[in-house]
Amino acid sequence: MPMPMLHSIHVHPVKALRGRQLPQAVVEPWGLAGDRRWALIDESGKVVTQREQPRLALATAETLPDGGVRVSASGRDELIVEVPEPFGTTIAKWSGEKIETVPAGSGASEWFSAYLGERVTLVHLDDPSHRRPIEPPFGRPGETVSLADGFPLLLTTLASLRSLNSLIAQGDHPHEAPLPMNRFRPNVVVSGTAPWDEDDWERVAIGEVEFRVAKMCGRCVVTTTDQETAERGKEPLRTLGRHRRIDGRLIFGQNLVPLTPGTIRVGDPVVVLA
DSSP: OOOOEEEEEEEOSBTTSBOEEESEEEEETTEETTTTOEEEEETTSBEEOTTTOGGGGGOEEEEOTTSOEEEEOTTSOOEEEOOOOTTSOEEEEETTEEEEEEEOOHHHHHHHHHHHTSOEEEEEOOOTTTSOBOOTTTSOTTOBOOSSSSSSEEEEEHHHHHHHHHHHHTSSOGGGOSOOGGGGOOSEEEESOOTTGGGGOSEEEETTEEEEEEEEEEOOGGGGBOTTTOOBOSTTHHHHHHHOEETTEEEEEEEEEESSOEEEETTOBEEEOO
16 A cells, blocks of 8 residues: 555635635644635634534635635626724634634625625634634643634544545435545545554654544535535435544544644645654
């Protein structure tokens, strides 16, 4: 078997929007640079994701050099948003958490409100170094996260996806296979492993950066959303429910927390340290 290596890197500047594949990325304590620093909230302050609005998959966000974002979607004028000045804050509510964020300008919120057909506000996480601690008991003192679901990075492997697609092809909805990796919205994708090897990893190095594996990733309805059409199917949740139910959760991928800073690059070796 070939040695494990970093196959691809993915950054999603605005939570729930389509991201971009990069040849390299700086690893910050709270995640990849530029990853999920922006999000949409509804009128109650609740973070809006593809769980409620699958059409978010059809809008693309790109980080600009100054930290702002460029957003595009078919049939709409391009939107450019600058990083807002932290003069006022807005509470974003996410899975019982209350996260202090900074609202973007009214033009950005109007663009997204018209796109989704509901009133939403675009917000920015101005200082991830202290705004949002990783949820205990999985986070250690001082560890923080951006606006990702719960952890700085999500790792998946090509071998496990191939295995999952094989199981889907043998199940009740074989026409939905094969699923692409973008259904799982990872940050880093690893090649050169056996299927499900990552279940047993506790600490890994990707190039010059070390990570601890904090928790297996439980999957939700977003994985059933076609990222090219925003249409929903039954898979992979049906098959994960049959074959990958661990401690009551449907598992695909591993959540990582950086232990050292640095830059990761496509082609970097991936070494299991523990």
